[in-house]
Amino acid sequence: MVESIVLMFENIVLVVFFSHLLVATFLCSLRTGNRLSHKLFAAYLLVAVIDLSNIIFNDFYQAYPNLDMLRYNISLFIGPTLYLYVKAAIYNDFKLKIKHLLDSTPYVIACLVMIPNFFSVDNDSKQLWYDNFTDVPELTFIHFMTFVQLGLYLLVIYKHLKRYRKVVVENYSDAERLNKRWLTQLIFLFTLIYIIGLGRMFFRFSIYHDYDYERLVQLIMIISMLLSICWILWQALHRPELFTGVNSTIEVLDEVAARQEHSNAPKISTVETEKYEAIVSRLRDYMPQSKPFLDPFLNIENLAKQLNLPSSELSYAINRIIGQHFFDFVNSYRINSAAEMLIANEQQQKTVLEILYEVGFNSKSSFNTAFKKHLLMTPTQYRKLHS
Structure with a gap:
């Protein structure tokens, strides 16, 4: 033995x-x-x-x-x-x-x-x-x-x-x-x-x-x-391409906040608050009109260039003023656009796969996950419910 x-x-x-x-x-x-x-x-x-x-x-x-x-x-x-x-x-x-x-x-x-x-x-x-x-x-x-x-x-x-x-x-x-x-x-x-x-x-x-x-x-x-x-x-x-990297110099907001606190930097003023609220208002007008979210590789830097804003200010406005991560913020527009297409009469001939690519997603699994997170049901269930 x-x-x-x-x-x-x-x-x-x-x-x-x-x-x-x-x-x-x-x-x-x-x-x-x-x-x-x-x-x-x-x-x-x-x-x-x-x-x-x-x-x-x-x-x-x-x-x-x-x-x-x-x-x-x-x-x-x-x-x-x-x-x-x-x-x-x-x-x-x-x-x-x-x-x-x-x-x-x-x-x-x-x-x-x-x-x-x-x-x-x-x-x-x-x-x-x-x-x-x-x-x-x-x-x-x-x-x-x-x-x-x-x-x-x-x-x-x-x-x-x-x-x-x-x-x-x-x-x-x-x-x-x-x-x-x-x-x-x-x-x-x-x-x-x-x-x-x-x-x-x-x-x-x-x-x-x-x-x-x-x-x-x-x-x-x-x-x-x-x-x-x-x-x-x-x-x-x-999955031959298992991982996509990011630039190591990009700071997360928690690190920025910690550095400012350590340096005893003054808290955001009323004037600055109004500035960020104006950025949010401008952003909310721009997103449905220009639909930058249709780009599957949209990132904070590209969107900031389109709005002619510093990426750090745009990131702060989305993450702190709106209270969403950039990832969820962009996907909310994609999901809303997909939801409209799923129940539109002229879009009934399109499959879910065709729609998800049109609204900016590049994989079915990520689309289904995001859709269920935002609307609490799958795309197929949503289409059947509103048919």
Whole structure:
């Protein structure tokens, strides 16, 4: 029974190893889309491949223990590569800089920690380390540092995803740009694997150390990695352009308000309030007359140019005076226009799909979601109700 479990574990690791390697090679070969984000995600997959390689090439690493220790510490690059990938995916102006080399600092620290009692000793002494793996302070320190570091990176990643959503709803009207669901799900999967890894660490280093339980949790973690890469492949096959980035210099209103509060800037005056109310009045006249919302890629900057206004003032008027995000504000006009077309006698021959493209939407799913949000029913139900 035990031998069959071990064999199954090794086979799954082999599948995970080569699937990660295959996807990483594919991403590096792509010449379209966000090539930097592709390469950074490939880097993450390669780090995972190297981290798993000791299970497949155990005999090789036993012959070269120094190389094995360098491999053991490679997991300290999982957090940085994942973090840099997310930034490259959500910010279309992201570039790698010299300062990003600082993300390798934990790896350097781990290697330095191992110099006195591992890299500087003979192979027999190194073997003693392997025989007493859980009792070696240096290895315990590296293990805990790895999980603390990865946990912090995951928190920062979730913070960036939250900020991305705010930037989109305040400045863009195309729902495809808002579609961060796949990336959020991806990070959720990594978080799940991280939590499973914490369970493995518990059974390895706590007073409840149990090798069988540790092996079982490791098996669950490897299976989770296999399911994750299968899910990634499924997403890539069905949606080649998974993500549309935004400019990282765009501020969300909460950040602007926080900066003004920190600088003790005076609150908005009565004169300025009247100015923004005038902008709102002008905007409400312009939207139904010129119908800029018919442009599926309308954003706050383009609309501001049409009105000959600073984009910051227009954004403040919509988000603060009207009390809607730009995304919802524009979609409300699209939905109202679609609702009129759905029940108009001369439009009865048009399908829902034709109408949604005419009013500025570029996907059926985003149209149905927005329509139900604004009118509490689907487009088909609305048309039947008013027929």
